[in-house]
Amino acid sequence: MTENSQAPRSELPQASYPSTSAPSGPVLPTRSTPASKARAGLKILVSSQQAMTVPMRGVARVAQRQFAQAAFNRQRQRVQLQEETRSVLNFSLRLAETMFRFGADSADVDAAVVAVCGTYGIHDVEVDISYQSIRINYVSEFDEAASRGDYLAPAGSGAEKFSHNLVRVIRSSAENYAALEATYRLIHRITDAQITRTRAERQLAEISTVKKPYSPAVLLVWNLLMAVAFTLGVGGSWRAALVSFFVFIAVNFSMVWAGKFGLPSFFTMALGSGVVTFFALWVGSTDSWFFQQGFVVSPPHIVAAGLMMLLPTFRLVSAMQDALHGFPLTAAGKFVVTGANFTGIIAGISTALTLINLFDYASLDVDRTVFNPPPLWLNVVGMVVGSVMVAAAWQGRGANLMLSALVSLAGQGAYYGLVFTTGAEAGRVSVLLGALTVGAAGAFLGHRLHTPAAIYYIPGMMFMLPGLTIFRSAYALLEGEDITAGLHGLANASTTVLMLATGIVFGTYLVDYLVSRFGGSASKESPEQARQAEPSPQVQRPGQ
Structure with a gap:
């Protein structure tokens, strides 16, 4: 076909389709006159009718009849x-x-x-x-x-x-x-x-x-304060807290670097735990330059604080909730991902131990590094500050931070209250009672403020995470010092975490039942304030 030739064009009846072809020349304004209107009417009268391209069907065909x-x-x-x-x-x-x-x-x-x-x-x-x-x-x-x-x-x-x-x-x-x-x-x-x-x-x-409340730089500050607070809360010295501060700068940038490659969470957890363990053992070793200068730190406390930050506690609690609420497939998926992340943490610790041995540093005597717990006030303050920083790191606003601190205080009050009352050491019953208190307090705030309960009880439960037990057990298992003790410690830590999640779920169940049975959903706002905030009427479906 040549350039000047044109393909035959089928004319569409304008009764069915509007014209879409553009005029060839400039469009000039036209003025309708009575003579032109008469000629147009006469043309329509004498022209033959065009067949409809798309026939009308159904009720539309007889819509003008009175009974249709x-x-x-x-x-x-x-x-x-x-x-x-x-x-x-x-x-x-x-x-x-x-x-x-x-x-x-x-x-x-x-x-x-x-x-x-x-x-x-x-x-x-x-x-x-x-x-x-x-x-x-x-x-x-x-x-x-x-x-x-x-x-x-x-x-x-x-x-x-x-x-x-x-x-x-x-x-x-x-x-x-x-x-x-x-x-x-x-x-x-x-x-x-x-x-x-x-x-x-x-x-x-x-x-x-909408943009998140905090920038990456502010989030880094929250995470560094979290590391310092948790290190002091688990019994580390101010030197260990200072090391945690700088170690978690390296952890943050390494995990950001891993995130650019889109690595799965398994590798991210392995990288984070590996960096924490390597630098903690390097600084705390008796062969290191820091030790020779009199800067003595406890590596397990640094690693314990890091594991508290890295453990997938939110996903584990959510998995327990889904399992108990009748969502087995969702719970199974979350348990698989949680197990993979936990395995990644152990793999990171193992890799760090292998690398540190290449430098011929002295091995760590885990039993000797188990120090006495810190003063109660320091433990409580450290865990409360750490809980607030957890809520901030997950983009919580000001009210969320303060309420997370109150939930953490309530949980620690129940946890240590049972210890002081019975005179026994803190065990699984204390964990269960503390978790139940944290879950109930979070659920009550959720009903009261019309907010999710998780934004209160997830940060509030951090003080019960067995980070030190996990590191000690993993170290003993991976170094071959006492495989039986290592497996027993990991089993105890897993049981503690599961009881923690179960107690939180039971606390939310209890509050949900009491609210539905006796009070309904208590609202922070009065009905008049709610109407002023959103004056739109109720929406109904058509025909109702």
Whole structure:
């Protein structure tokens, strides 16, 4: 085909399709005159009719008849109803994805989807949550049957039935307490009928795109203060705390470097624990330059503080919650990832021991480095400050930090109160009581302030993590000094962590039952303040 030749163009009837071709010359304004209107009308009158390209079907074909107008209106209402249902389900799925990505547990995600859909007029929604996906299924026949008082629509009843099945896969997560708190409060405003769906969608988009409260430089400061506080809290000296400060600068930059390569969490945990262990053993060895200058530190206390920061406690507690709330697949996935991260920590310690032996440094006598615990006031202050820094490192705001400190104090009060009352050493019963107190306090604050309980009890439980026991046991096992004692110590540490998670879950269960049984959900704001904050009326589905 030559450049000047043109392909034959099929003319489309303008009765069915608008013209989309641009004019060849400049468009000049035209002025309609009575003569031109008459010629146009005459042309239409004498021209032959064009066949319709797309025939009209169904009710639309007879919509102008008197007995078809009602059916046509009813059809439009059903289409509008289905579109509105789909929009509500899509919004609920995006809300669930946001909660899951910011660290909410499966039970809260399930309850949020059902509550939000019910608020906007969609009932009997089924939610299926796995480790990385959320599925929402809805069939309209259940709502139709419920309106008649039964559960199975009889054949030929004429009830309109339609179904929707939505799936969303979540492959990334980041603990963001500020965003998670804002999401929970948005859900409460929705369920209290204070906000329309359109406005809720806009606010959810703002929550998902807003910047985090703290920059990477500020987060580094929080992590360094956390390392110092935990080192002092587990019984380390001020020299050990100073070493932890500089060691965790190296840990931070090494983990940031690993994050640029997109390494899985196993390698990130191995790298972090390896760096902490290597530098702690290097500085604390009797052959090091620091020791010869009189700068004596206890490596186990430095490593213990590091393990408290690296242990996947949040995921473990969330896995226990999912297992007890009836989400076995989600819990299994989280347990597998938690086990892999814990294995990565042990692998990092093993690699650090191998590297330090290449420099012919003196081996560590673990039994001799077990010092007496610090004064009680120093232990309490160190753990409280460390808990506050944990909440800050996970993007918690000012109120979250203060309340996390109160939860930590309450848990330590129960933990040490049992020790002083019974005169026995702190054991598993003390851990269980302290965890129950922390979980109950976090759940109460969550109900009271319309916030997730996890942002309070996760930082508040840090004082019970057995970081020193894990390092001592891993060292004894990997160095071959006493394999039986090492395995026994790791088993005891794992049991302590599991009891810690179980106590927290039981505390939240207890408070949830008491609140639902006696008080309902206590709100921080009065109804008048809530109406002034969100004056939007309740949203109803079309046709209701």
